[in-house]
Amino acid sequence: MRVIISGGGTGGHIYPALTIARAINEIEPSDILFVGTKQGLEADIVPKEGFPFATVDAGGIERRLTLGNLRALLKTFAGLLESFAVVRRFRPDVVIGTGGYVCGPVLLAASLLGIPAVIQEQNVIPGVTNRILARFVGRIAVGYAEAANNFGANRDKVVVTGNPVRPEILTATRESGLRDLGLSPGKLTVLVAGGSRGARSINTAMADVHARFAGREGIQILHATGSAEYNNIVGLLAERGIDVTKTGNISIVPYLYNMPQALAAADLAVFRAGAIGLAELTARGIPAILVPYPHAAENHQEFNARVLESRGAAVVIRDAALSGPRLADAIDALLGDRARLTAMAKASGELGRPEAAAAIARLAIDLAGGRPN
Numbered sequence: 001m002r003v004i005i006s007g008g009g010t011g012g013h014i015y016p017a018l019t020i021a022r023a024i025n026e027i028e029p030s031d032i033l034f035v036g037t038k039q040g041l042e043a044d045i046v047p048k049e050g051f052p053f054a055t056v057d058a059g060g061i062e063r064r065l066t067l068g069n070l071r072a073l074l075k076t077f078a079g080l081l082e083s084f085a086v087v088r089r090f091r092p093d094v095v096i097g098t099g100g101y102v103c104g105p106v107l108l109a110a111s112l113l114g115i116p117a118v119i120q121e122q123n124v125i126p127g128v129t130n131r132i133l134a135r136f137v138g139r140i141a142v143g144y145a146e147a148a149n150n151f152g153a154n155r156d157k158v159v160v161t162g163n164p165v166r167p168e169i170l171t172a173t174r175e176s177g178l179r180d181l182g183l184s185p186g187k188l189t190v191l192v193a194g195g196s197r198g199a200r201s202i203n204t205a206m207a208d209v210h211a212r213f214a215g216r217e218g219i220q221i222l223h224a225t226g227s228a229e230y231n232n233i234v235g236l237l238a239e240r241g242i243d244v245t246k247t248g249n250i251s252i253v254p255y256l257y258n259m260p261q262a263l264a265a266a267d268l269a270v271f272r273a274g275a276i277g278l279a280e281l282t283a284r285g286i287p288a289i290l291v292p293y294p295h296a297a298e299n300h301q302e303f304n305a306r307v308l309e310s311r312g313a314a315v316v317i318r319d320a321a322l323s324g325p326r327l328a329d330a331i332d333a334l335l336g337d338r339a340r341l342t343a344m345a346k347a348s349g350e351l352g353r354p355e356a357a358a359a360i361a362r363l364a365i366d367l368a369g370g371r372p373n
């Protein structure tokens, strides 16, 4: 089978694309071409992952008429012409889009050429590109059942698959996680991480949390700050007289390259509410305190987080209401209530869709099979 996959901008669109590509190859070894932009993070990540990579132009279009918007429109039109050329040359059996501006021209060109297309929407509130593409594509694979109604007249195309998570997230064991991260087996582990770039408000609040839990028996904290934030937070702690290396139960790192191991070791997570992070938490059944990023488009992280909260899998603290003492109290309360933690873990696991990547891959393969010659 020949497949074009397109997705770009943030990791939250690129990683699902890579996971779906691998799931397709597992079911049916295929020729897969990834299409992104030159400027996006995908230009760095995708070739490293070993997939052939082509680029087209794309820009973010707003509804207002501004000079910047006019430029973006022209770029996207140029991208559409480039996409026609890429699609004609590669002759895919199916095209898959995982969000980000670049999907616009690529999936539109494919659809206009009569090639079956699938979009994958990770969030409860769909992104602008996916909302526009919805009317052109054959299927819409959503991470949350709650997203279906947000596709209006195209909701009959929606299939609830869940969001794709990397296979390592599912296979890592608690023992290997604790060992790899140098953590103790006899303690409850709290994993703290923002999205792929960290979260300043969580980091700032964590200074109080570290101060409260430093040296506390039976508890250990693993905190990923985001690369740009690491020095700030270590400085903040030093000002308060906390030397993390001496606490014996706190580990602070700029970024977790071994997130699958960290999740496997975690008994409680403090996270933002990016859709892939949440899919990973629920795939492993990890109770969470979620602080949605308030500036995400249309506040979509809060909608993602409220789904977990409404099922009893997470506690939500709005960013505006976050403070050090509030976060420390929330962590203290949950760690002190094993029954609640167990119930939350169960609720989280029930929301998990470990088979999502395979389900999306099968959806795309089926759609390709149904293509008229």
Ligand SMILES: CC(=O)N[C@H]1[C@@H](OP(=O)(O)OP(=O)(O)OC[C@H]2O[C@@H](n3ccc(=O)[nH]c3=O)[C@H](O)[C@@H]2O)O[C@H](CO)[C@@H](O)[C@@H]1O
Pocket: 010, 011, 012, 013, 015, 099, 122, 123, 193, 194, 195, 196, 197, 224, 226, 254, 255, 256, 257, 259, 273, 274, 275, 276, 277, 278, 280, 293, 296, 297, 300, 301
């Ligand atoms: C600010 C913003 O708009 N963010 C969006 C972006 O999130 P973003 O790109 O941050 O992606 P997610 O939160 O969904 O996923 C983060 C990914 O980074 C990994 N990770 C993170 C920290 C770390 O130290 N190590 C590590 O490996 C996580 O395991 C996860 O796989 O795309 C998501 C999917 O469309 C959206 O739901 C988010 O709202």
